[in-house]
Amino acid sequence: MPIAKALNAGLRAAMSASDRVLLMGEDIGRLGGVFRVTEGLQAEFGERRVLDTPLAESGIVGTAIGLAMGGFRPVIEIQFDGFVFPAFDQITTQLAKITNRHEGAVQMPVVIRIPYGGHIGAVEHHQESPETYFAHTPGLRVVSPSTPNDAYWMIQEAIESPDPVVFLEPKARYWQKGEVDLTAPAVPLHASRVVRRGTDVTLVGHGAMVTTLLQAAALAESEGTSCEVVDVRSLSPVDYGPLLDSVRRTGRMVYAQEAPGFVSLGSEIAATVTEKAFYALEAPVLRVSGFDTPFPAAKLEGVYLPDPDRILEAVDRALAY
């Protein structure tokens, strides 16, 4: 099933498991969300469990905080990445810190779902990659699934988390199909995962970029270069285990992301990998990212977003050391 349907199934499972799970957001009820992720859930669970809220992002997050104080587990949808900023204060100064301010006495099991990233040719404010703002904020957990199976399981794990989770959905992949295994034990929420084995270069990324990395790896293979691909999955905290193991075997790493490169997840991971696996590295960790410009008008997004060619150019540079 596609990622959007897997998320829908995961939300349904979580709502069936506990009547304290509530969905809140703009147009998520009758319409089922602009990406239809919540389709049918209001009909199934009622208007008290799936709330079409007023159009006010800070209000959605702030009232979800109060609901969590009352023992609910709210799952919020922010309609598009660029619209999370009106709620930024409530997320970073309140949601992220309330457990700490209460010295542990109050937990904040709130999930903020945000469709993020480019590749859909949309207009301004509809294609942002805001992950670094949240990963930089202590108290928040940040994750991003790249496959339907992860989407199904990770949304349920995020809802179970006693800590607030910013759940970034790669909107470009909502319709990408894959198997969902309803019986196999899920990969833990905060684990990175090797999604393709290889020996020459480790390619790392998250969200929609994982598919692009796999495309690059397939092209590289046809040219005789063996690439390993690691899906970070959890952006805060990062699980460095599989990533470092991989880099220690290949000696080379390329990180690809849609977000601007300056002070980004790729910067952080490159620095940490360099500290922890310095003697295994044959080349500096290289980054391929969006440019440090505002996300461009849609007709330029093909230039802005890392594609397999730009990733392979970095692979060639890494191999040239």
Add this chain to the structure above:
Amino acid sequence: MTPPEAPAHGTSEHPDVVRLLDADGSLSPSAAAEAYLPYIEALDDADLKTFYRDMAVIRAFDQQATHLQRQGQLALWPPSFGQEAAQVGSARAARAQDHLFPSYREHAVCRIRGVDPVDIIRLMRGLTHGGWDPADPKNGNTHIYTLVLGAQALHATGLAMGMVFDGRSGTGDPDRDAAVIVYYGDGASSQGDVHEAMVFAASYRTPEVFFLQNNHWAISVPVATQSRAPLVQRGTGYGIPSVQVDGNDVLASYAVTRRALDEARGGDGPRAIEALTYRMGAHTTSDDPTKYRTSDEEQSWARRDPIARMRAYLEGRGASAAFFADVEAESRAVADDARVRTNALGGIDAEAMFAHVYSAPHPLIDEQRAWLAAYEATFEGETR
């Protein structure tokens, strides 16, 4: 840009403002107050004396905390001096099951609900960002202070939404029905979060009272810059029945809050109250109000002092000198106790920095906690 002219903000003398006590302490209800008389008639002498005692004790504590800050014991202190009536009246109107969301100046509210005033001092001394657990029965469902202006209005509204969803209000059983009060000031009334909270509250008909203490100054900026219209009109615009009360009149503050809470608990939806009061002290101990307001203004408000007014009223009802002496003794005892216990507050272990950042284990925090412990251990035996 020229500052806006003073708009037609209500004064406590306006007939639409609910006022029961005159500035001289005689019972003299304004036109708008007639409907509230039954709430006051239901109170006995002991209740009335409690109001006075609450106000006097918290003023003594507040002055002590201000001194402690001047002596370097606290990083900062936001005085409640002058606002005692609005706080005591509203907090005494709440039932045990209600939840209260203060801003950061509601020392009287906290004390009435059971919060240890030294817990507030711990916050201002830099030992914690919170200081108490609202769910601990001794804290009376009083939530911790919020320094980001108006942010708590949304938390209060969300909690009240949950009360609706859980059927904890509007059942017709006043002993069980619960409501929420959120406190904020005239400055915070400009914040988007307060407006969004009113939208959500009205839409979901939350059992909630928005309690605005208009103390006329947001640090140095007069209320005229926050609003060209009386702030009480804000609630009305969202479909929230709203009332303006003389916030220096503890009886009126009690009565309007009591009625608003009863209505909210009963399922009638949110209510808003604008309490007209005055911050007699500085915004915080970092502030110098002589730079922005006149002594004429301060004196005109001093003549409407909430404690003197209630004292005159109680004396008119025959309260004895022994009663006032007893209150003074208790005030001194509470203030002295705050000083002694503040001076005895210890430091804080570095471990506290890593505790409760997350509820579930987090590898980065664990790694940094372990690193700091190992680093500190290298200094063992040395004086740092």
